[in-house]
Amino acid sequence: MEKTHQVVESVDGSIAMATAFPGHHEAVMDEDYKFLSKAIEEAYCGVECGDGGPFGAVIVSNGEVVVSCHNMVLKKTDPTAHAEVTAIREACKKLGKIELSDCEIYASCEPCPMCFGAIHLSRIKRLVYGAKAEAAIAIGFDDFIADALRGTGFYQKANLVIKQADQHGAIIAEQVFEKTKQKFQMY
Known part of the structure; x- marks a missing residue:
């Protein structure tokens, strides 16, 4: 069954993900797809x-969304306010603990070294990501993101399913x- 995904831009210039495709209902039943789709919606929201x-x-615990966040770097004037770090901060606050070992994180893109470190330190048990870092690099994000962890063995040493x-x-x-x-300019 071929699935087609399409991002659509409305008349007012807002961007949304069109999810109508053959087998959509079955795909939504897949929790990874469902939660990753929510992370992707957050990515659009942050830019919009x-x-x-x-x-x-x-961040999900026992099949329920704990928090859903997007990149807040510009709004907070904080270069560490990446989506994953923001989600971890909010989840820790909401759950009243610093160890999220009963949680999973879904990220729209492969995490940068800082975010990966935060995921590791919070003891999140599982990471599912959508785009490879190269997709971010293609629109101007630093290639350090992709190179910093690969080949270091850090991914393999982390007690985390990726x-x-x-x-x-x-x-x-x-x-x-x-x-x-076109809507987001890094600098």
């Missing part, structure tokens, strides 16, 4: 409202960068 770059993150989304989830995550590059 001018808060920051096209990155989103969702999964890139299947091809369909990865495709819709990569579209975030292509569709928002």
Whole structure:
């Protein structure tokens, strides 16, 4: 069954993810797809409202969303307010603890070294990401993101299950960068 994902731009210039495709109902039943889609929606939201770059993150515990966040670097004037770090901060506050070992994180893009470190330190048990870092690099983000952890063995040493989304989830995550590059300027 071929699935097609399409990002659409409305008359008012806002961007949304069109989710109507053959087998959509079955895909929504897949929790990874469902939560990754929410992270991708957050990525669009962050750019649309001018808060920051096209990155989103969702933290889930026992199949329920704890928090859903996007990049807040511009809004907070804080270079550490990435989607994953913001989500971890909010989840810790909401749950009243600093160890999130019963949680999973869904990120629209492969996390940068800082975010990966925060994921590791919070003891999140599982990371699912959509786009590879190269999608962010293609619109001007620093290639340090992709190179810093690869080949260091850090991914392998972390007590964390790491999964890139299947091809369909990865495709819709990569579209975030292509569709928002004109709306988001890094510097």
